[in-house]
Amino acid sequence: MANIAKKVSWSGRGDDRGERTPLLNGDEEVKYNRQDIVRSRPKEIPHNEKLLSLKFESLDYDNSENQLFLEEERRMSHMGFRCLEIRRWVICGLIGFLTGLIACMIDIAVEKLAGYKYFAVKLNIEKYTELGGLSISLILWAVLNSAFVMFGAIAVAFVEPIAAGSGIPQIKCFLNGVKIPRVVRLKTLVIKVFGVICSVAGGLAVGKEGPMIHSGAVVAAGVSQGRSTSLKKDFKIFEYFRRDTEKRDFVSAGAAAGVSAAFGAPVGGVLFSLEEGASFWNQMLTWRIFFASMVSTFTLNFFLSIYHGKPGELSSPGLINFGRFDSDIVQYNLYEIPLFIIMGALGGVLGALFNIINYWLTIFRIRYIHRPCLQVMEAMLVAAVTATVSFAMIYFSNDCQPLGQDNTEEYPLQLFCADGEYNSMATAFFNTPERSVRSLFHNPPGTYNPVTLGVFTLAYFFLAVWTYGLTVSAGVFIPSLLIGAAWGRLFGILLSFIASSQSIWADPGKYALIGAAAQLGGIVRMTLSLTVILVEATGNVTYGFPIMLVLMTAKIVGDYFIEGLYDIHIKLQSVPFLHWDAPPTSHWLTAREVMSSPVTCLNRVEKVGRIVDVLSNTSTIHNGFPVVAHTSENDEPGIICGLILRSQLIVLLKHKVFVERASSRLSQRKLQLKDFRDAYPRFPPIQSIHVSQDERECMMDLTEFMNPTPYTVPQETSLPRVFKLFRALGLRHLVVVDNENRVVGLVTRKDLARYHVGKDGLEELHLAQT
């Protein structure tokens, strides 16, 4: 017989017995225990992954079909709708263009800054190799790195903390329908771009591709609104698009444009948006998003070609360029496929290891390193240690290779090698990560010796684990690719040893590519979009099948141990994220158990004083209020006749739309949908709206403004059914009614997101204030 054991007491720090309490299968003791907890005052616990934060809200994806909306639609001509459609296309073009431009700017800035840095350090090293005193070069390198990173970290930690990391988890949440505060602001974009330039130029084990996706999303959100609240500038254009529904569609276009600019993979970009935001999708949107992606990669291409002095030669489609894989040399054969699968499994294991270490590190960071100055210091330390490790590796490496004819190494370091040779370890470490990846893919066999690669993989793995999650804006794509490429190349070299004869099929560059795919897949666990991105970035469709196999294996193996990195970070940020499906074995849960109850309802004609009180109540911050025919004095719930949002109420209060003022208002302009849009997206808090004592006695008629047909479900609806409604329609509030249509509860995103499958079956997350 099953009981529900919802909660177990928290006895302070370190006691995580309660975390694993199964929802099902509890015993009597637990049942009584729960009753105590409900009565007890709020407890404090250390941060962990099983929390849902109160600060996150849903996007209002569902359209409120109130009378104002119908009126506006009636007024709009056929031509008007045409124009809207054209405007959408224009916006998508703009998004693509601006995203490409930003990518171009980042690329050039990083190249210049890193160029100066490496040039200075190289000169210094050359000087001191001869004279003695190489430890000074080491210190110079470390200080330069730390200085760059310091600027980036200060900007992120003190100005806009949301710009930290790759931004992909945040964009994933946004596309999932969670409103992450400040994530799509102009200020975030500026800090993000500045931060990523600093951290890449600062030599951290990071890439600039992840932040590109975030940047694209911010550009989209900004352009589609036709104004910037950060700059307090309103261009008075695109006013129709000032609501969550439209904004989210454009943000998905922006994210796609970002991916496309980062990897030169327009189709991959579209599929990324599809994979991450697939819950509410429409086919027309796909075509527009594809347009934005194409424009973005074209723009980047075009401006980079100008920068490289070959205008019109469109040969660098993305920030990372895998270079051309010559299909003659690196063909694969049927008997290599098992090898690829083994590599995929290896990638899954290594990826899981990466995620586990990073998970513990992130928890530690959230719990202890939460002050901005500490965060800046940590970032600087990581930068200094990265330089130190790199230097030590280069110093002690005995791997010397002759300088190639085409001189692919931009900053060859000779150090103790013979004249005319360079230190092979330095090509991997003394370079921006993108270049290292490319040289691992393309340098001819024999460029690296196995020991170098092994040591490099190990060192870079730990550096990358350590770096991700710092308070700098930086992505994890490139370090993953680099780690994978290094061990993949090692794998290829070892194969050719085993095969004894120098056979063609053990070309190390090919295995570097497969290893890179496996490692990246093992860490981020993206599927379809990642396959397409990698195929597009290599420019070789024949690799589609092995890459898919490898990613599949990596995901299966990795998921056995731990989730993907982005999901871990989403969880650790306590975001109410709705996955693709409701947790399995949850059909026995009904809306009745899931919902919040009792519900704060409003009358169709409500007293202003009550509305203000309800909105000002800080202990329960509700955003949607069912409107009922009339509430009787006793606790009998009323019959539902609509749903109204906090934002709408605030606008109504601001414009003082009271019944008593109706006569005087006749002379004034009637409230339109435009007034609601103008206040979007930052509705003023209730505290800033002044309501006098007289006005508190007034009445407010909500009939015109509420959504008259909110979605409702009966109490017996199962959790998966409710979940599906939420996912498919992008709901924010779902009213639960009894069989006489009386409001008994309200389901929101947090009510659904709290169920997840743990080690012992279904578990429940706690709501917490963060």
Add this chain to the structure above:
Amino acid sequence: MELLTRFTFVSACLFAEWAVTFIAVANCSISPSEMNGDSALKLPSAVIPVSQKSTLGSFYSLSLSSKFPEDLEVNEYCTELLRIYGQRYVTFANCLVTYARPVRVCQNCYTGFNSLEDIYKNISFDKSAPGNVGCHDSLMRSDRLMLLYTLFIKLDEIWTSAECKQCLNEDQDALSNDTLYFMATLNQSLSCFEQYQRNHTELCKDCKTSYKRLNEVYGRMEKNLMLCIDLEDAMNMTQHLWSKNFRCLLPREETVPVIAVSSFMLFLPIIFYLSSFLHSEQKKRKLIHPKRVKSSSSLMNIQDKFS
């Protein structure tokens, strides 16, 4: 496309008597400069099937050893050009092979290349009087193999990839001053090496200045794109001598300070994390209890369902 069809047409008529006037037209309309590269390679092969078809009858009467009618023969002037071409080709190829290792081709063969290039240009720009087939057409483009063209192009490729032009002066008729200067510097180093042949430690010390200057000169020329294969090879050999034979490598003698600084740097984060673990207060989260339906009824519900 238009050019191709016209050419095909013209060549098809080559064996017909009345084609003379057309050939003149063809000569004028297709200047050799237009015909370089790929198009020159493809055109003649397109010609062949057509001409074979149209002249099938006349081929039966001729054996290969017998002579063609006079106006189809290569004229004497062209034969002479062909002979000179052959001579110069042999001379130049011979020179290349002679100076292949160690590479000295640029210094020694540039006259050979220049004269070969001259005769090739002569042939390809030859336009004899109207009524006659020019040497360019008769020698270079009459057949599928296009031997003269292919031979020259291959050698030209070699010459280009050797980058010999960068070592020669502007007229390509002598070595440039920089090259000579480099060779003088190189000789200084080499003679120094010879001097200290037996004692390598001495050598490393005493020849360092001249070797260093050589490196500087080389570096400067590399920057100015004034290197050719000769200099690169000479420099390579010298570097090899210096580093591998004489083992004049820089000593790795700072291991201790580097290790010390590195371990200090690696030690910093440990201190940082320890101190923040001990001194920073742990971030706590306030739990919030959501409003839920009275549980008794829901429990009842579930029990109903399960029983």
